[in-house]
Amino acid sequence: MTMNRQVLLAATPEGVPVETDFRLAEVPRLAPGPGEVLVRNRYLSLDPYMRSQLAGRHLSGAIQPGDLMRGETVAEVVTSKHPAFAAGARVRGFGGWQEWAVLDGEALAPVPDRIQPPSLALSALGMPGLTAWAGLCCQAVPAPGDVLLVAAATGAVGSVVGQLGRARGCRVIGIAGSDEKCAYAVAELGYAACINRRSEDVAARLDALCPDGIDIYFDLVGGELLDLASARLAVGARVVLCGLMAEYNSSSRRPGPPPGDWIRARATVTGLVVYDYEDRREACLDELVPLVESGALRVREDVAEGIAAAPAAFCRLMRGENIGKALVKLA
């Protein structure tokens, strides 16, 4: 009997997750029923939103101790009982933290040939890229010359926001958590400047870098940085609320900025849930694929090897120690 190795949640984390919050399990590989597909997961995506699933605060639902960890994967179809997929097809779906998965064919999507290598279907040409494109191009709608501020500037979403903003003619300022990340943001991703939020006075640096205010703040973190950005918005600014990295490790919810800051700026603040943009994925790829192919959009992946390495990789992600999209290579 072929076995399937999985990562389960062992205990709901308190604060920053640690490896012992997870455990490895080995279970028999299942066979697909009618309409289902057996896939072999090739790459697993690790994402900050998973932390809020563990806290029971994500709109996709909670993950409880004993549950299989959920996550998006790029996979290869092994046995299909769904007419849309043949063995050998390259697909994307929520295959979870495991080597094999039996999935409803209706919940799978083909990975188009223009996504090369296939891991990009989980990073710049996948959900993080779609998130960046939807928030920046559909919600914030950048104009040339706009000052665009991106926190988590080198992360899976932020790195695409920054480069896409630059391609659209914005002056892009980043905020990141280490000197190494800041150097990478400026040297490789084309940020005009990047502020180290751990070692620098972010407020003073923002005042110096954005004397006429911030036109777009793409918010992936919430917390104090959202307050600092909101206090420095230019008139007509747009704020995209997309993530709350700063509080994913916390058990309580933090209030937002004083509303007066948004009134003063006549700001337009929009909440972003990437699932709403699934039907615009092709339009997103139409813009992003040429940027990747031309080298205008650089993609860095932080790849762990093997399912057993997933917990440690996720904990690194939640400590902010990775640079680039966190992935686990499974086969």
Next chain:
Amino acid sequence: MTMNRQVLLAATPEGVPVETDFRLAEVPRLAPGPGEVLVRNRYLSLDPYMRSQLAGRHLSGAIQPGDLMRGETVAEVVTSKHPAFAAGARVRGFGGWQEWAVLDGEALAPVPDRIQPPSLALSALGMPGLTAWAGLCCQAVPAPGDVLLVAAATGAVGSVVGQLGRARGCRVIGIAGSDEKCAYAVAELGYAACINRRSEDVAARLDALCPDGIDIYFDLVGGELLDLASARLAVGARVVLCGLMAEYNSSSRRPGPPPGDWIRARATVTGLVVYDYEDRREACLDELVPLVESGALRVREDVAEGIAAAPAAFCRLMRGENIGKALVKLA
């Protein structure tokens, strides 16, 4: 020599303003210089935003002890040294808390004939009406069947928002500060229901009245009501941030709702400053004047008599004791 009676700020209020924060002065009436106009103020508008001017937090600038209180007036031109205005013309401008004013003709606007009686140029067909129309029709963009929540439901702005929303086909829920106001909102203004924020459990009432969530929250108050509304938004909701009545009497600024509430609802939150809509005032009147003339938009004014009555009337407004637009009749 003809004298001019004025109200000056005597002391910056702490908390809710009291009459002794103001003092009456009598000064010689000035004569207009080139480009200026001498007007006799007929009606003075009293508005909650004045409290934030006293606190130094309004974008129009602070009012310091010893300063003339500022405010919008409807006035009659007495002597004009500006080509656009003749003696006898009915005008609107920032004439201040005084009987006479010398104003730059460039800062005056004629009151069109279709605004009858002229006090409406300070209420439903003036800045409060423009605020309501801009926030609801230009920013929130109501659709028939939308659930529209209005706090300060019977106030100068809120009463227009509610009635305009009803005319646009919304189901309108109000929040107000007394049983008398709530009864007035339902009986006279056409609200489907109105919650007494002082005596009722607002959260429970909102849950019962808006089981499918709130589509539009027109926020004139900030504070806890903004938190309660934000936690109950329907997907695709719009929030118009227009005033912070709940904290105008406070010396500190309160944080806003947790951003996660707006992400979950994919909300669009916009800050409103009515000055930005000055060039759309005619379009606003095109919609509001017929509603007033047909009786679909009812206007109630709370009129004090004489400049000496202005401080007490303003203090009543800031205690939430008035119903309808607070005005002072000056001559």
